[in-house]
Amino acid sequence: MKTSDVIVIGGGLAGLMAASVAASRKQKVTVLTYGSGSLPLASGAIDFGSLENLPAHHPYKKIGLKACDEAAKFFYEVTEQANLPYVGKLSALLPIVTAVGTLKYSALVPESMNASNLANKKKFFIVGINGLKDFYASMLANNLKKYFPNKTFEIAKIDLHLLGGRDITCMDAAQLLTDNEQPFANELKALKASKDDAIIIPPILGVAGDFSRDVVQTQIRAQIIETTCLPPSPPGIRLQRAFMKYLQASGVRFFENSKVVRGITDGKKVTGVIVENAVREKIFPARKIILATGGFYSGGLTMRDFDQPREPIFDLPVFFPTGAENWSNMQLFSDKPQGFSTTGILTNDKLNPIDADGNVLFDNLHVVGANLGGCDKIFERSAGGIAIASAYKGATL
Amino acid sequence: MEKTTVVVIGGGATGLGILRDLSMRGVKALLVEKNDLVNGASSRYHGLLHSGGRYAVKDQEAAKECIIENQIMRKIGKSCVEPCGGMFTRLDIDDPAYEELWVKGCKDSGIEATPITLDEAFRLEPRLSRKHVKSAYLVPDAAVDGFRMAWQLIDSSKRYGGQLKTYTEVIGFDTVNGELRGVKVRNQFTGETYEIGCDIAVNAAGGWAGFVGKLAGVEIGVQPDKGTLIAFNQRIVNHVVNRLHKSSDGDIFVPHGSITILGTSSMSVPDPEDTSTSCEEVESLIKIGEQTFEDLRDFRILRTFAGSRPLYIPPGGAVGRSASRGFAIVDHAQDGLKGLFTIVGGKFTTYRLMAEKMCNQICAKLGNNTPCRTADEPLVEEVPQADIDRAKKFFPSYGVNLAATRLGVDRFKKVVARLESDPESRELVCECENVTRAEVEEICKDDTSFIVNDVRRRTRIGMGTCQGNFCALRAAAVFADMGVEPSAKDSLTRMKEFLQGRWKGIRPVLLGRTLRETEMTRSIYELSMNVTEVSQ
Numbered sequence: 053m054k055t056s057d058v059i060v061i062g063g064g065l066a067g068l069m070a071a072s073v074a075a076s077r078k079q080k081v082t083v084l085t086y087g088s089g090s091l092p093l094a095s096g097a098i099d100f101g102s103l104e105n106l107p108a109h110h111p112y113k114k115i116g117l118k119a120c121d122e123a124a125k126f127f128y129e130v131t132e133q134a135n136l137p138y139v140g141k142l143s144a145l146l147p148i149v150t151a152v153g154t155l156k157y158s159a160l161v162p163e164s165m166n167a168s169n170l171a172n173k174k175k176f177f178i179v180g181i182n183g184l185k186d187f188y189a190s191m192l193a194n195n196l197k198k199y200f201p202n203k204t205f206e207i208a209k210i211d212l213h214l215l216g217g218r219d220i221t222c223m224d225a226a227q228l229l230t231d232n233e234q235p236f237a238n239e240l241k242a243l244k245a246s247k248d249d250a251i252i253i254p255p256i257l258g259v260a261g262d263f264s265r266d267v268v269q270t271q272i273r274a275q276i277i278e279t280t281c282l283p284p285s286p287p288g289i290r291l292q293r294a295f296m297k298y299l300q301a302s303g304v305r306f307f308e309n310s311k312v313v314r315g316i317t318d319g320k321k322v323t324g325v326i327v328e329n330a331v332r333e334k335i336f337p338a339r340k341i342i343l344a345t346g347g348f349y350s351g352g353l354t355m356r357d358f359d360q361p362r363e364p365i366f367d368l369p370v371f372f373p374t375g376a377e378n379w380s381n382m383q384l385f386s387d388k389p390q391g392f393s394t395t396g397i398l399t400n401d402k403l404n405p406i407d408a409d410g411n412v413l414f415d416n417l418h419v420v421g422a423n424l425g426g427c428d429k430i431f432e433r434s435a436g437g438i439a440i441a442s443a444y445k446g447a448t449l
Numbered sequence: 450m451e452k453t454t455v456v457v458i459g460g461g462a463t464g465l466g467i468l469r470d471l472s473m474r475g476v477k478a479l480l481v482e483k484n485d486l487v488n489g490a491s492s493r494y495h496g497l498l499h500s501g502g503r504y505a506v507k508d509q510e511a512a513k514e515c516i517i518e519n520q521i522m523r524k525i526g527k528s529c530v531e532p533c534g535g536m537f538t539r540l541d542i543d544d545p546a547y548e549e550l551w552v553k554g555c556k557d558s559g560i561e562a563t564p565i566t567l568d569e570a571f572r573l574e575p576r577l578s579r580k581h582v583k584s585a586y587l588v589p590d591a592a593v594d595g596f597r598m599a600w601q602l603i604d605s606s607k608r609y610g611g612q613l614k615t616y617t618e619v620i621g622f623d624t625v626n627g628e629l630r631g632v633k634v635r636n637q638f639t640g641e642t643y644e645i646g647c648d649i650a651v652n653a654a655g656g657w658a659g660f661v662g663k664l665a666g667v668e669i670g671v672q673p674d675k676g677t678l679i680a681f682n683q684r685i686v687n688h689v690v691n692r693l694h695k696s697s698d699g700d701i702f703v704p705h706g707s708i709t710i711l712g713t714s715s716m717s718v719p720d721p722e723d724t725s726t727s728c729e730e731v732e733s734l735i736k737i738g739e740q741t742f743e744d745l746r747d748f749r750i751l752r753t754f755a756g757s758r759p760l761y762i763p764p765g766g767a768v769g770r771s772a773s774r775g776f777a778i779v780d781h782a783q784d785g786l787k788g789l790f791t792i793v794g795g796k797f798t799t800y801r802l803m804a805e806k807m808c809n810q811i812c813a814k815l816g817n818n819t820p821c822r823t824a825d826e827p828l829v830e831e832v833p834q835a836d837i838d839r840a841k842k843f844f845p846s847y848g849v850n851l852a853a854t855r856l857g858v859d860r861f862k863k864v865v866a867r868l869e870s871d872p873e874s875r876e877l878v879c880e881c882e883n884v885t886r887a888e889v890e891e892i893c894k895d896d897t898s899f900i901v902n903d904v905r906r907r908t909r910i911g912m913g914t915c916q917g918n919f920c921a922l923r924a925a926a927v928f929a930d931m932g933v934e935p936s937a938k939d940s941l942t943r944m945k946e947f948l949q950g951r952w953k954g955i956r957p958v959l960l961g962r963t964l965r966e967t968e969m970t971r972s973i974y975e976l977s978m979n980v981t982e983v984s985q
Contacts (some may be wrong), residue, residue: 092976092978093969093972094841095638095970095976095977099976150977150978150979151977151978152922152925152926152940152944152978153979154941154978154982155982156977156979156983156985158977183871183872183873185923186922186927186929188922188923188926188930190926190929190930191721191925191926191929191930191940194938194940195940195941197980215872215873216872219877252821267741280977281975281976281977282919282973282977284923299703323977339677348964349963349965349968349972352960355961355964356746356960356962357960358728358732358960376727376728376957379728379959383952384949384951384952384970385945385948385949385975385981386969390971392959393965393968393971409847422836430968430972430976431975433975433976433983435972435976
């Protein structure tokens with residue numbers, strides 16, 4: 053196997069971003085993935101959380117604000133090339149409507165979900181589809197009314213003849229619209245919504261970029277707004293596909309079902325990784341490694357016994373809060389960070405992993421995304437921002 | 450004023466058993482429960498239908514009661530009992546002398562204990578430790594579903610005119626010249642207080658019996674004894690597997706459908722409301738459990754839970770493991786209060802017998818000579834095969850029989866009709882437990898469904914592999930449309946409350962793949978749904 057300039061381990065948001073950035077800089081990039089990452093779970097919007105007043109060990113302190121800005125800029129390049137328009141910037145957040153009818157604020161938002169104009173709309177049509185699971189129009193409307201008490205709400209349900217088979221998810225409906233969006237457009241037209249109205253729908257406007265959205269929106273005067281949904285989430289998968297398109301166009305080698313089991317190291321250098329499949333092990337040599345294997349959800353961190361979290365590939369030291377009372381909070385939805393979610397690898401400002409004394413363990417290994425420790429990215433609403441900004445930094449060092 | 454003949458206080462197995470028994474004998478009875486039904490020890494336990502083997506050495510009276518009731522329960526509650534059989538295994542560290550006592554104890558108590566070879570034991574239970582297990586016996590233990598039995602007891606009671614009110618707490622007794630006239634209660638949601646007139650009241654409040662007694666000015670020797678249990682997400686054992694030694698912590702494994710429950714600990718607690726569990730308790734149970742099953746740590750833990758045994762402590766009696774598992778009936782006429790009874794102690798396996806003895810005394814007082822029939826009549830009628838066949842067209846086949854028996858004849862018929870007429874109602878609200886929207890809608894309308902957790906206990910939504918990750922949103926949404934006002938409309942609170950209920954049992958076992966599930970829960974509900982409504 054030829055030596056790669058960069059091997060990226062992990063195909064989630066951070067891994068895809070790091071590979072894209074490295075490829076844009078004419079590097080020879082190999083991506084090794086196992087599983088699909090957490091984008092199919094994600095809303096599609098990129099939350100950055102707060103960039104100010106952070107403690108010294110916070111990942112943003114290592115990443116730096118410059119990388120955050122440049123990452124956002126690069127993110128736009130990728131999504132524009134894939135014809136998947138995003139709006140928003142780090143300094144001003146935009147609202148999106150969730151599947152339960154709350155508003156969520158994010159920095160980079162798919163244009164199809166941008167709800168910042170809702171306040172100027174007269175009437176909200178909440179539109180469900182017969183047979184589509186997981187979209188509950190009346191619950192959504194009741195909760196959204198709390199944000200917009202003076203608006204008129206109308207709940208509508210349209211028929212796309214989905215009933216009669218197995219349960220239909222947003223992903224199924226999005227696929228259907230990718231194939232033919234016209235029946236859906238016709239049903240929306242029949243609502244007779246004016247240009248002063250908004251039509252709120254589940255996120256089903258296609259799975260491959262904004263194509264379906266354009267076709268439908270150009271026929272409807274009211275603004276169509278997609279909500280978030282339970283997984284699998286089309287907006288997250290659109291983003292995944294946008295990155296895949298970018299990687300393909302840049303000649304990145306992408307290996308699926310390739311579980312990296314350990315690294316080959318020489319002092320402070322990682323010279324390659326070993327991939328295991330059903331029949332054999334294979335060596336992938338590289339000059340630089342980006343570790344984007346995710347946190348507990350993706351298996352980038354594991355913990356079989358209490359107080360013994362591990363990073364399974366390089367056996368890097370893992371920071372974690374000790375003691376049961378610091379591991380988690382009494383409330384699932386708490387007013388403070390969850391200890392277990394702050395677990396992860398600590399780094400220097402080159403994102404090289406460090407031990408408890410601050411010594412760098414490998415100087416050509418960069419840790420990016422959810423396996424970075426030191427903050428609760430869900431509590432902070434910073435998961436997406438840390439993923440793309442650390443990936444950008446890791447790939448450009 | 451609302452009036453009845455007997456007020457039964459406490460919606461656990463004992464109270465529900467009494468309600469059924471009285472109703473079948475034609476006595477007008479109303480059960481009040483301060484929370485939801487079977488919210489105490491009647492669901493927070495192993496789900497073990499004892500053969501009596503557990504008590505064969507220490508308490509042969511209890512052992513004999515167990516084996517008799519075990520046989521009755523299999524007959525009257527067929528669909529609640531999983532007749533998996535039980536195995537007692539002695540390990541190398543256990544006292545061989547105890548084994549001899551135990552064999553004799555089983556024989557004397559009428560419990561069939563069949564010795565088997567170790568080869569046979571390992572064939573039946575392949576995961577048993579080959580290193581430690583030294584001898585094994587088969588006994589007629591079984592697994593029993595406490596929730597299902599409760600719903601069937603209610604259906605049976607209602608058929609005979611029994612009534613019940615949940616979330617209705619007893620706050621006092623109305624007495625005149627030492628005679629009971631009524632029970633004062635409070636609605637937990639509205640705060641409204643009122644009185645229910647009655648001739649007799651039965652304090653069947655389990656671990657709470659002491660508090661209820663205090664309201665009447667009588668002292669009752671009940672000591673809540675907390676037991677912690679672990680639910681594993683796999684069927685690790687085929688039989689109920691017991692350690693053959695003097696009863697101790699963490700020595701029973703019970704298979705239930707696709708999961709296994711390991712327990713339990715024993716700890717005196719001041720408050721029966723204390724159902725907290727800790728990492729230390731979990732670790733200690735696993736340490737003991739892995740003596741019997743060495744690879745125990747490789748299984749995913751689903752959750753942990755705890756309940757309080759209502760141990761009866763007669764004046765000067767022993768507490769904890771040494772305390773009797775027997776039960777006692779007190780007629781408070783002896784304390785100068787005519788009309789109030791307390792029944793306390795006992796165990797799930799013998800709830801029916803306890804109810805029978807209690808009702809015999811009540812009926813004697815009322816001059817009612819109708820004999821008890823609860824041992825002869827099945828709890829519910831069998832669901833007609835024709836309805837099951839109709840349902841199979843829309844149901845995952847694994848779930849049909851389970852749904853049929855938890856819903857009962859009438860509700861199942863309604864649900865099947867709805868599945869036939871409305872294709873949207875066929876979608877699965879809970880994929881883990883195979884619960885359709887039609888079933889959830891039907892249960893949301895039930896007069897004991899006040900919050901989504903009540904719907905959970907009746908349908909099993911959220912009790913499976915994903916612990917509510919997907920069904921929390923769906924259930925809150927369906928409940929918002931179908932449930933009682935005003936609680937139903939507050940869907941965000943209901944959703945969070947439901948997930949918080951799951952979290953309580955997950956938190957002490959937050960490791961391994963459970964961490965993964967939790968990250969998913971948070972990512973869906975905090976990031977994608979913003980249920981905590983974080984603003985800019």
